[in-house]
Amino acid sequence: MLESAMLSVTRRLLIEHGYDGMTVEAVAKAAGTGKAALYRRWPGKSELVIAAVRALQAPVVVPDTGSLRGDLLECARHYTSGHEEAALVMGALLSDATRHPELGKAAYDAIGAPPAAALAAVIRRWTDRGVIKASAPIELIGGLLPAIAFRNVVMRRTRLDVGTAETLIDGVLLPALTAGQVD
Amino acid sequence: MLESAMLSVTRRLLIEHGYDGMTVEAVAKAAGTGKAALYRRWPGKSELVIAAVRALQAPVVVPDTGSLRGDLLECARHYTSGHEEAALVMGALLSDATRHPELGKAAYDAIGAPPAAALAAVIRRWTDRGVIKASAPIELIGGLLPAIAFRNVVMRRTRLDVGTAETLIDGVLLPALTAGQVD
Numbered sequence: 001m002l003e004s005a006m007l008s009v010t011r012r013l014l015i016e017h018g019y020d021g022m023t024v025e026a027v028a029k030a031a032g033t034g035k036a037a038l039y040r041r042w043p044g045k046s047e048l049v050i051a052a053v054r055a056l057q058a059p060v061v062v063p064d065t066g067s068l069r070g071d072l073l074e075c076a077r078h079y080t081s082g083h084e085e086a087a088l089v090m091g092a093l094l095s096d097a098t099r100h101p102e103l104g105k106a107a108y109d110a111i112g113a114p115p116a117a118a119l120a121a122v123i124r125r126w127t128d129r130g131v132i133k134a135s136a137p138i139e140l141i142g143g144l145l146p147a148i149a150f151r152n153v154v155m156r157r158t159r160l161d162v163g164t165a166e167t168l169i170d171g172v173l174l175p176a177l178t179a180g181q182v183d
Numbered sequence: 184m185l186e187s188a189m190l191s192v193t194r195r196l197l198i199e200h201g202y203d204g205m206t207v208e209a210v211a212k213a214a215g216t217g218k219a220a221l222y223r224r225w226p227g228k229s230e231l232v233i234a235a236v237r238a239l240q241a242p243v244v245v246p247d248t249g250s251l252r253g254d255l256l257e258c259a260r261h262y263t264s265g266h267e268e269a270a271l272v273m274g275a276l277l278s279d280a281t282r283h284p285e286l287g288k289a290a291y292d293a294i295g296a297p298p299a300a301a302l303a304a305v306i307r308r309w310t311d312r313g314v315i316k317a318s319a320p321i322e323l324i325g326g327l328l329p330a331i332a333f334r335n336v337v338m339r340r341t342r343l344d345v346g347t348a349e350t351l352i353d354g355v356l357l358p359a360l361t362a363g364q365v366d
Contacts, residue, residue: 018282020203094337099201104338137354140347144355147330154277154337155287164323171320172327176355179362 006031006038010052015088019049019100050106053093056086060114062121068131071122072145072173076165078115079149084159086111091153116146123177132177141176144168189214189221193235198271202232202283233289236276239269243297245304251314254305255356259348261298262332267342269294274336299329306360315360324359327351 009031013022024045028035042048063074093107120142126132145168149160192214196205207228211218225231246257276290303325309315328351332343 018203020201021282099204108338135354137350140350141355143331143334144327147334148326150334150337151326151330154333155291167320167323171318172324172355172359175362176358179358 003041004055006033006041007048007052007055010048011056011085011089014049014052015085015092018092019045019103024048046100046102049093049103053089053103053106054110056083056089057110057114058083060118062118068122068126068177069169069174071126072119072169073166075115075119075122076145076160076162076169078118079145079160080162080165082115082159087153087159088157090150091157094150094154112146112150116142119145126177133179136177138177141173144173186224187238189216189224190231190235190238193231194239194268194272197232197235198268198275201275202228202286207231229283229285232276232286236272236286236289237293239266239272240293240297241266243301245301251305251309251360252352252357254309255302255352256349258298258302258305259328259343259345259352261301262328262343263345263348265298265342270336270342271340274340277333277337295329295333299325302328309360316362319360321360324356327356 006027010022010027013027013030016022017026022045024038025035027048028038031038038048042051060078063071065071065074090107090111093103120139123132123138123142127134127136127138132138145160145165148164148168152158152160189210193205193210196210196213199205200209205228207221208218210231211221214221221231225234243261246254248254248257273290273294276286303322306315306321306325310317310319310321315321328343328348331347331351335341335343
């Protein structure tokens, strides 16, 4: 049994039962292996789950399409077409994060932070180029897309849909970032 | 022992241990009463918790300050100075909502929906008065303040702070609702 398969089973049980509702024994059983094989690699449930979450982390490229709108749309693709499993794991772990802060942090670092960092980099670039007005609250605005995507994941267990992302960019982010800006 | 005291103990254990981590027996013990006294009133844990959540519901008045900005600031007060316990209960129950949808719905109906409805009413009023441009995606914009407040509650277990709410209104909501509007 490969480690990646053990971690995949771990994520499935996490999504189905939540952290408090799953056990290392159940992972071993579902993976067709013994608890010892798991404990040899990870000292406990927390380490196993954190490894399973970290395995989802993928490099995020900062888009460079030539326009602010194009870059924002490209950033939104992480939330609209990212790996569905990552969204479900994020939702499951954040559900337990209030009682297990280290799990919430691991989930955020692996899944939530990289696309948020790409979005922040895009906003910084277009601020430097003078397209985004200096008075715009860029940190807050950069957090809106993640916040809406986060609510969808936690409350509906679905990714953000493309139409909502586009409406958010055209009807909210661009006006807030550039309104009143003299070109 | 008054019902309201039993429900208050229920909320405390819910916040501390989550729905799956609490029992009717623990509520009885913490309330200094017997399980029978609880089961006489509520047939099970789910009904007890839902009653404890519904007891938090308070009437929400739609503000009417004479300006869109004033009304939005008034609406934001539900998120910045609402009962801290309501935010924590909402966070705790939404944490379990993916596994217990009926609890998430009860929490949303009692705590999340009333202030969101007041915000939507304010936005409708100022759309009818022509202050909000017809092309603004009002439903999406009306959801931003609740989404940011929701993320704070789930991820940080804190209410929205006043400064962030004001920045959101002045830097995001008002530009998105009125930018390009000819008065």
